[in-house]
Amino acid sequence: MAEGLTRDGILSPSAYDPRRNPHRTTTAWSKSAVRVILTNPRYTGRQVWNKQRKTEILIDVDDVALGHETKQRWNPSDEWIHSAALAHEPLVNDDTFNRAQTLITAAGRRPDGIRKPRASSRNYVLSGLLHCGICKRRMIGSFNNDRNNYRCTYAAEYADANRVAHPRSVYVREDHILEQLDPWLAKVLSPDRLTDTVQAMTDAQHDDTDHQAIAAARETLATCTTRLDRYRAALDTGADPAVVTRWIADVQAEQVTAEADLRRLTGRRTMNPDEIRHIVKSLGNITNVLRDADPKDKARIYRELGLTLTYRPTTRIVSAQATPSGSCTSLCPRGDLNPHALYGH
Numbered sequence: 001m002a003e004g005l006t007r008d009g010i011l012s013p014s015a016y017d018p019r020r021n022p023h024r025t026t027t028a029w030s031k032s033a034v035r036v037i038l039t040n041p042r043y044t045g046r047q048v049w050n051k052q053r054k055t056e057i058l059i060d061v062d063d064v065a066l067g068h069e070t071k072q073r074w075n076p077s078d079e080w081i082h083s084a085a086l087a088h089e090p091l092v093n094d095d096t097f098n099r100a101q102t103l104i105t106a107a108g109r110r111p112d113g114i115r116k117p118r119a120s121s122r123n124y125v126l127s128g129l130l131h132c133g134i135c136k137r138r139m140i141g142s143f144n145n146d147r148n149n150y151r152c153t154y155a156a157e158y159a160d161a162n163r164v165a166h167p168r169s170v171y172v173r174e175d176h177i178l179e180q181l182d183p184w185l186a187k188v189l190s191p192d193r194l195t196d197t198v199q200a201m202t203d204a205q206h207d208d209t210d211h212q213a214i215a216a217a218r219e220t221l222a223t224c225t226t227r228l229d230r231y232r233a234a235l236d237t238g239a240d241p242a243v244v245t246r247w248i249a250d251v252q253a254e255q256v257t258a259e260a261d262l263r264r265l266t267g268r269r270t271m272n273p274d275e276i277r278h279i280v281k282s283l284g285n286i287t288n289v290l291r292d293a294d295p296k297d298k299a300r301i302y303r304e305l306g307l308t309l310t311y312r313p314t315t316r317i318v319s320a321q322a323t324p325s326g327s328c329t330s331l332c333p334r335g336d337l338n339p340h341a342l343y344g345h
Helices: 002-007 031-038 094-107 156-162 174-188 191-204 211-236 241-266 273-289 295-304
Strands: 052-058 068-074 130-132 140-144 147-153 169-173 307-312 317-322 334-336
Touching: 002 031, 031 094, 147 174, 169 174, 174 307, 174 317, 211 241
Parallel strands: 130 307
Antiparallel strands: 052 068, 140 147, 147 169, 307 317, 317 334
C-alpha cells in the first residue's frame, strides 16, 4: 500500500504538512505510516482516550541520584476508552475497521495461533545513527556473511516517484566504519585540538535555530487555540460536558508540549570560553574507553556524543558529525571517514 500510494503521487502526511513533521522524511509513504492509519480507531468517527500513559523511569539505574524522566508508553488497545456517540464524521465503518485489525493481528501469528518468535537480537552499535546518503533514511542493521552490516532497501516505486537513482539495496559493513570512526573521534576530541574545538563550539552558538521546528511549535499552539475555542463553543450549544472536557484536556496537553518545545528552541543562552573548555575536556576522556568498550556501552557513548553518520555508496565515503551536548550548547566536529576502508560494498 505504501509503495502504491507513493507510485500514484499521493503525498504522505509528512509531505502534505512538513511544518508539523519537520523530523520526518517527505520522500515517500512509509509502511509504518500506513499501519498507524489502519489501526487508528478515530477514523471510525469516535473519540479515543487512554491510549498512552506517563511512566517515570530512572535516568541511570546505576546512579539513582540523577533522578527520573517521564516517558510516554502505549496502553494495550483493550484499555482504550472509546466515546459511545460519534464525535466527527467517520471515514470507515466499524465492521471494516474490525476486519482490518483481525488481518493485521493474524499477519504476526502462525496458523496454530502462536506468535512468530523474534530473531535473536544482535548489537548494532550504529543503529539509528547511520543514514543513506541517497534517500536520507536511516540504514537498518543486517547480519550477513557472519558480520554486522547496515542496509537501505528502496522500492522501485519510491525511486520512480521521487526521481531518485537509488539501487534496490545498499549495504555497508559495520567493522569498516568503526575502524575509521574511533580514531577520528579521538583526534577531534584530543587535547591538542582543544583550541580549534572551543572555537567550533563558540561559532556553533551563533547558528540560526531550527526555524522549521519553531514554526511547527507555533503552528501547533495556534491550532490548539482554535480547537479550544471550538470545544468551548460546543459546550454553549449543549454538547456532552464530560466528552468536551476530555477533548479540552487533550488539547491542553498538546499546548503544554508545544510551549515547552518553543522555550527549548528559543531560550538557549551562550556559554563563556571557560565553560566550553570544561565541557571539551570532559568529552575528551570518553575517547579513552572506545577501543575496548562493550558494544552496548559503545553504542551509548556514540549517542551521548550526538553522532550522525551518512554513507554515500557512489563514493564509498561516510561523513561523520558529532554534536555532544553540554548544558546549553553543542560541539560540532565534522569529517569524512577514509573511503578506502569501505571498498567491497
